[in-house]
Amino acid sequence: MTIFEALRISHDKQREYVDAVLRTSGDTPERVDAYQQLKEELYAHETAEERYFYIPLMGHENGVDLSRHAIAEHHEMDELVEKLDEMEMSSSAWLSTAKALGDKVLHHLEEEEQKFFQMAGKLLTDKQKAELAEQYNDEYEALLQ
Numbered sequence: 001m002t003i004f005e006a007l008r009i010s011h012d013k014q015r016e017y018v019d020a021v022l023r024t025s026g027d028t029p030e031r032v033d034a035y036q037q038l039k040e041e042l043y044a045h046e047t048a049e050e051r052y053f054y055i056p057l058m059g060h061e062n063g064v065d066l067s068r069h070a071i072a073e074h075h076e077m078d079e080l081v082e083k084l085d086e087m088e089m090s091s092s093a094w095l096s097t098a099k100a101l102g103d104k105v106l107h108h109l110e111e112e113e114q115k116f117f118q119m120a121g122k123l124l125t126d127k128q129k130a131e132l133a134e135q136y137n138d139e140y141e142a143l144l145q
Helices: 003-023 029-058 061-085 092-123 126-144
Strands: none
Touching: 003 029, 003 092, 003 126, 029 061, 029 092, 029 126, 061 092
């Protein structure tokens, strides 16, 4: 498995959880569960991804700007999650903020898969891609616990 395959598995979960959150309504157990899954997935993914994808890419001149941009987007998503945590789940403001988070997540995933992975593929060796996948998966699983 390469780092790209490992990240895509989480990306698919994020898409699924964003969709699940946006299909819910009000302060219901379904919304609480879907949102909790999304939060946990985002946290585990971005923490492990920064350590085992973006930090290694920063070791390459061509990877610095890309990594900074992606980490800035992670920060923006974290801020939206914090905002959601402080709002009433049954409010229309909560739903519009959840939609903004969903849009940001989906934009970020597409950008990673369409642009960042191609550039990173040229910067990392095959051995690095495999080692980073293993390290990412170990960290990701530990954070989900």
